[in-house]
Amino acid sequence: MKRVKPKKQHEITRMAEICALSCRTTPVDFVVDFGAGVGHLARILGYGFGIQVCCFEMQAELNQQAVAIDMKLESIAAKLAEASGYKRPVHLTQRLESNTEPAQFIAGIRDTLQLASDDFRFGIIGLHPCGNLGATLMRMFLGCSQAKFLNFVGCCYQKMSTPATHPGAEVHGYPLSSFLQSKPDTDTNLSYEAREISCHAMEVYRDRLQAGQYDHLKIHSFRAAAERMIVQQFPHLRHCALRNVKHAPGMLFDDYFQKAVQGTRFEMIERQVLSIRQCDADVQHWKRLVIFYTLRLMLAPLVESIILYDRALFLSENDCQVEVQAIFNPRLSPRNHITRAVKTRRCLSNNLGQQ
Ligand SMILES: C[S@@+](CC[C@H](N)C(=O)[O-])C[C@H]1O[C@@H](n2cnc3c(N)ncnc32)[C@H](O)[C@@H]1O
Incomplete structure (x- = not known):
């Protein structure tokens, strides 16, 4: 932790506590971290809480760094005779696209963790998955019967695609909910500038x-x-x-x-x-x-609220129980709202119907 910046230390400490709580209340075999970067969060969960983490990160060099840090940590822990009960994170170089099929994603996890079948349960987590990755992880949560809980804090809203930026695309990063999608685009459009300022805290x-x-x-x-x-x-x-x-x-x-x-x-x-x-x-x-x-800053929380409510509505329209909560100190970490979701019985039976 010594070399991790105070902002990141604050975020991963809070986020890890919440993910560990989710693992206790909604038991899973492991968690999948979307856009894991160099694996700071996975490391606390794996070495601190004994939770197995499968990291998806599209940048190979970040995964190489992550593995090197894991090894260094293990060698230090071995010298201190503190190396027991931990779960070494697994780092997978893969880009998750909005059209990545749940079956393809599940096969990636199964092969990486060398699991015998698809009969496993996992939670999805994401600390600042940028742009469309937030929407992708929500779709993956809904599309995979094995996914039991979701905890993520969004970021870089300006990088999300919208009907205005990508008119021909089938799906967008915003809006996601049927409620907003049923309105005319002119009523729901958030410009690049509006989405960018909503990432800043006042x-x-x-x-x-x-x-x-x-x-x-x-x-x-x-x-x-x-x-x-x-x-x-x-x-x-x-x-x-x-x-x-x-x-x-x-x-x-x-x-x-x-x-x-x-x-x-x-x-x-x-x-x-x-x-x-x-x-x-x-x-x-x-x-x-x-x-x-x-x-502009005075309007930023309004824009972020629209984005967060759209995401929460999307999940609840798909039969999830959703909670949005400010978990970080905004002075240290401006994008500080976590979206947490679990599936209701109806959602779980829809999942079974899709199989
Ligand atoms: C803002 S960083 C957060 C990294 C890490 N979670 C943390 O908090 O330190 C977002 C990460 O997501 C990765 N990423 C973005 N889009 C992705 C995608 N479509 N598939 C996989 N990784 C992606 C980026 O390479 C980057 O490392």
Whole structure:
């Protein structure tokens, strides 16, 4: 845990307690972690709670790192004579798509865990599965009779597909519920910008406004100036991720941009073609940005509530018992609502009918 950032430590500690509680109240043979990253949550569950975790992660290098950390932890524990009763997580490199069939998913688990048949029970967990992965894990939960409980905290709502962004697609990340799907798209549409702001918490921003720490708030005007330049000069690269940069007193746009593009595709762009002067002029208007951002932040919880209620409705329309609860400190971890679900008898008998 020493090398894990305080934000992540907080999240995995809370999430692991809740997952362990679910395993006690809804007994399962193992849990499946969707978008497990380097396996921090799986490690606490496996080594701390003795719960078997099967991790699905699409990035092979993250899985390699995860295995290396598992081994290191085991060798330290062996020296301390504390190595007993743990379950080593299993890390599987696989991308779960919205059209991944439950049968294909179940076969992947069975083969990875070397199980003799499909007669097993598991819980589905996800700590910040980004974009459509949240919707995919809910569909998988509903589609697999073996899946008994669901615990996940969403993230990166702006990456979800919607009828506006993907008009031809059969399914989308939002909206999911029949209730919202039955309304005209114009009534339910959430723009990219609305979904993006809903990932941010207002608490820390409010503290800084109250404390008059405006220097920290200027950083958004740098990011906005960079985005305006990107949209003007490289329209196909709009909304690309840049590095997070902390504002330092006296920082100029050029200082910011050099740090923000490190390791991104913008790093290779010749400096002469960039309109740095225009950006310097834009940044002069940073106070307008603070006002605009404050107004946007005030609406952020409303947008996130719509997304979370849509997900909860989708699950309850499919005969699940659903609970949405704030479990993380929003100052540390802005996307802090867990969606928990178990299946009612009706859902379980529907599952059996599908088999
Ligand atoms: C925000 S990270 C969270 C990682 C981890 N759960 C944690 O809390 O540290 C989301 C992870 O999901 C993975 N991911 C995203 N979409 C995926 C998909 N369709 N199938 C499998 N993994 C996916 C990403 O590679 C990334 O590692």
